[in-house]
Amino acid sequence: MKKQIIIGGLAAMLLVVTACSSPAPANKTSTTTNTTTTSTSNTNKTNPPANSNNAAPANTNQTTNTSETKTDAQTAKQDFTLVNATGVEIHSLYITPHEAKDWQEDILGRDTLPSGESVDIKFHRNEKAAMWDLRVEDKDGNSIEWENLNLPEISKVTLHYKDGKAWADTE
Structure with missing residues (x-):
């Protein structure tokens, strides 16, 4: 009887240890797409780039997509x-420090940002970089980039696209 209790206890502990030490399932997808990229610079009202092919609506490890209210x-x-x-x-939104060499992860993850809607982008409060690049992609992988956004001076970025031209208004 004591052996059964000891064996049962060991089996239960083994299950708990195994469950607690397993890494959480990662939500990673890797796709290869052809993209068309247009870059613009940050001013309070940016002019449309000279040429842009398709509407292409773009993480750093320190950004999150939340709607929490914080002090x-x-x-x-x-x-x-x-x-x-x-x-x-x-369909994809990337934000990275201007001096970074890659776009890191998609902030939206599985979500999308329909036209007419907004999302609050929250950074880790210890983040020091001032100048950031933003990239958006549509469902076909067409992309547009905005470079050198001085985010400490900006509270709102509105992305526009009309007649083959993209621009951003900042406040």
Whole structure:
């Protein structure tokens, strides 16, 4: 009887240890797409780029897509609201420090940002970079990039696309 209790206890502990030490399932997808890229610079009202092919509505490890309300002491100076006024649903959104060499992960994950809607972009409050690049992609992988956004000076970015031209208004 004692052996059965000991064996049962060991089996239960083994199950608990196995369950607690298993990594959470990762939500990673890898796709290869052809993209058309247009870059613009940040000013309070940017002019449309000279040529842009398709409406292409774009993480750093330190950004999150949340709608939580935080106090000023808890918010990062780079936090901003992104408004999609492109007329195209944004399927991927990337934000990275300007000096970074890659786009890192898609902030939207499995979500999308339909035209006419907005999302609050929250940064880790210890983030120090001021200049950031933003990239959006549509469902076909067409992309548009905005470079050198001075996020500590911006609270809202509204993306537009009309007649083959993309631009962003900042506030």
